[in-house]
């Protein structure tokens with residue numbers, strides 16, 4: 001026995017199935033795109049119509065929603081601090097946005113959240129329906145742990161607090177965002193482990209400088225992602241080679257090629273290298289990420305962004 005879907009009027013379009021067994025009507029309804037109020041109103045209307053039928057004693061309504069594909073999170077990590085992880089994160093995000101993607105950044109660096117400075121914004125996110133609304137800056141959207149505390153206040157968060165803060169950022173209102181770069185705190189300890197587990201990234205990028213010591217730590221970072229079953233999309237070698245602005249001669253203060261060799265040994269892709277550049281540092285610290293400009297650094301980050309996308313698709 002069944003009910004005529006047409007008896008539900010205009011709401012019939014949302015009915016996926018209608019069953020009637022022993023006086024109990026069960027309606028499965030597609031509530032995709034409806035907010036809480038509209039969902040409740042739809043449910044009430046359908047129940048009332050069903051209960052208005054002589055053969056119905058009880059009406060049950062199951063609401064479903066086709067899950068819109070949420071954003072893909074890409075974690076950026078490093079075995080140790082100061083290798084340029086945050087600089088790479090922000091410029092990668094901007095380069096991805098310039099390639100036509102809707103991009104967000106989650107700054108989860110609880111030891112030194114620098115993304116608001118790098119993006120030149122001190123705007124605070126507002127909350128709607130208990131969700132933080134990312135702020136817009138330089139063509140990307142940002143939520144940072146730095147926005148959750150007063151400026152200049154040191155963060156001394158340990159595991160549970162750090163993952164609580166990250167949850168707020170991950171569960172922010174990212175509607176419409178396709179890719180989110182997650183700038184993790186440097187290191188390979190328990191805090192990083194729990195943050196990776198919390199954000200469940202689809203892939204990870206590891207940033208390293210070419211020195212042996214940094215590379216040992218980069219290997220640890222790769223292991224950490226392996227432990228959490230996050231595929232490593234590749235290694236980026238930062239601060240590789242320096243071209244003297246006055247004489248034009250290139251030198252390798254930290255050596256060069258180490259990250260590429262390490263990537264080969266570890267069987268992870270090598271995504272590319274960025275030179276040590278005084279202008280990159282100056283522009284970044286001034287809140288003008290070079291990827292947003294037109295110079296050679298913008299071209300380098302574009303190439304890196306393409307390499308990351310190729311690994312994501314591959």
Ligand SMILES: Nc1ncnc2c1ncn2[C@@H]1O[C@H](COP(=O)(O)OP(=O)(O)OP(=O)(O)O)[C@@H](O)[C@H]1O
Pocket residue numbers: 078080081082083084085086087088109112114185186238239240274275276277278280281282284285
């Ligand atoms: N390729 C580069 N050339 C010159 N300076 C760079 C380069 N990459 C990063 N820097 C500079 O090095 C410093 C550290 O970079 P950044 O904050 O991105 O590192 P990090 O690995 O995120 O550090 P943290 O441990 O604080 O998270 C910054 O002043 C930044 O501008």
